[in-house]
Amino acid sequence: MIHARGLARRFRVKGETVEAVRDLDLDVEKGELVAFLGPNGAGKSTSLRMLTTLLPPSAGSATVAGCDVLTDPAGTRRRIGYIGQGNGAGENFRVHDELVTQGRCYGLPRAESHRRAGELLAALNLETLAKRPAGTLSGGQRRRLDVALGLVHRPELLFLDEPSTGLDPHSRANLWEHILRLREESGMTIFLTTHYLDEADSMAERVMIIDHGRVIADDSPENLKADLAGDRITVTTGDGADAERAGRIARLVPTAHEVTAEGDTVSLRVRRGTAVLPEFLRSLEAAGVKALTAEVGRPTLDDVFLALTGRSLRESAHTPEGA
Numbered sequence: 378m379i380h381a382r383g384l385a386r387r388f389r390v391k392g393e394t395v396e397a398v399r400d401l402d403l404d405v406e407k408g409e410l411v412a413f414l415g416p417n418g419a420g421k422s423t424s425l426r427m428l429t430t431l432l433p434p435s436a437g438s439a440t441v442a443g444c445d446v447l448t449d450p451a452g453t454r455r456r457i458g459y460i461g462q463g464n465g466a467g468e469n470f471r472v473h474d475e476l477v478t479q480g481r482c483y484g485l486p487r488a489e490s491h492r493r494a495g496e497l498l499a500a501l502n503l504e505t506l507a508k509r510p511a512g513t514l515s516g517g518q519r520r521r522l523d524v525a526l527g528l529v530h531r532p533e534l535l536f537l538d539e540p541s542t543g544l545d546p547h548s549r550a551n552l553w554e555h556i557l558r559l560r561e562e563s564g565m566t567i568f569l570t571t572h573y574l575d576e577a578d579s580m581a582e583r584v585m586i587i588d589h590g591r592v593i594a595d596d597s598p599e600n601l602k603a604d605l606a607g608d609r610i611t612v613t614t615g616d617g618a619d620a621e622r623a624g625r626i627a628r629l630v631p632t633a634h635e636v637t638a639e640g641d642t643v644s645l646r647v648r649r650g651t652a653v654l655p656e657f658l659r660s661l662e663a664a665g666v667k668a669l670t671a672e673v674g675r676p677t678l679d680d681v682f683l684a685l686t687g688r689s690l691r692e693s694a695h696t697p698e699g700a
């Protein structure tokens with residue numbers, strides 16, 4: 378559904394070159410739900426804008442929904458939906474009318490445009506708001522209208538640029554409920570960007586992590602967490618001396634990394650923590666170290682980002698090129 382090779386985009390800003398996206402190779406199959414995750418300025422929106430024909434690449438090629446984005450931008454646009462970061466509807470236009478106009482723009486006959494508008498109002502729970510000007514909707518309602526506008530022409534592939542940014546948790550959950558249901562009904566492929574780690578983790582079957590314009594990881598959230606971060610085992614002992622000894626034993630555990638012994642607590646990361654913990658506790662006991670509490674913490678995608686870059690995605694703001 379999406380095949381990109383060596384896609385790159387440079388910008389000249391005040392005499393300096395910003396490498397917004399570098400050498401992006403991408404293959405997304407029909408029906409996949411892929412999340413592009415990365416800090417501010419990583420290159421997510423720029424990648425999406427190139428794949429949706431809104432921005433010409435500086436280098437590379439891409440086929441999207443069977444069309445070459447460079448030689449057949451019109452064909453690409455007909456087959457995809459794109460919901461950008463800004464609101465798609467005009468402030469003063471009524472919700473229903475905006476949907477009908479969008480249908481007409483895509484070449485739907487008048488009657489079909491009205492029928493499709495009605496269908497989408499129902500599907501996105503906007504029926505009671507049909508006569509309201511778009512500018513009077515709440516953030517969550519507005520975002521649902523954006524999604525409806527992006528779906529008017531029944532695209533096989535939907536691009537969503539930070540669909541839930543700025544929404545409260547309830548509106549986010551509600552929006553996702555609608556997106557996932559529509560996807561189930563239509564088998565649509567979805568490619569989205571997000572800052573929200575929990576969103577990427579729970580919604581996407583595949584997560585691509587991008588940093589400084591480069592994809593640095595691409596796998597299911599489960600595999601990324603297991604392979605790159607691992608579970609954190611934390612054991613409290615009777616005192617600092619025991620924790621030190623436990624730390625030395627922890628370093629011998631296969632796959633152990635990030636081993637720390639602080640105060641009376643020892644902590645380590647391992648693959649499959651629940652399988653490793655009993656054996657680790659037996660080793661401690663054999664060495665005369667008494668474990669008082671033990672727990673296995675599951676990793677997050679932030680732990681994955683930290684393992685890959687040494688930075689936390691939560692705090693990671695855009696850093697200048699080469700930093």
Ligand SMILES: Nc1ncnc2c1ncn2[C@@H]1O[C@H](COP(=O)(O)OP(=O)(O)OP(=O)(O)O)[C@@H](O)[C@H]1O
Pocket residue numbers: 388389390395396397398415416417418419420421422423424572695
């Ligand atoms: N039109 C432009 N002119 C100059 N620089 C740009 C332009 N668009 C993007 N950039 C730069 O390219 C880099 C990537 O930006 P992009 O918007 O793709 O990042 P992003 O990962 O989507 O960030 P965010 O999460 O903040 O939306 C940034 O350094 C940004 O400042």
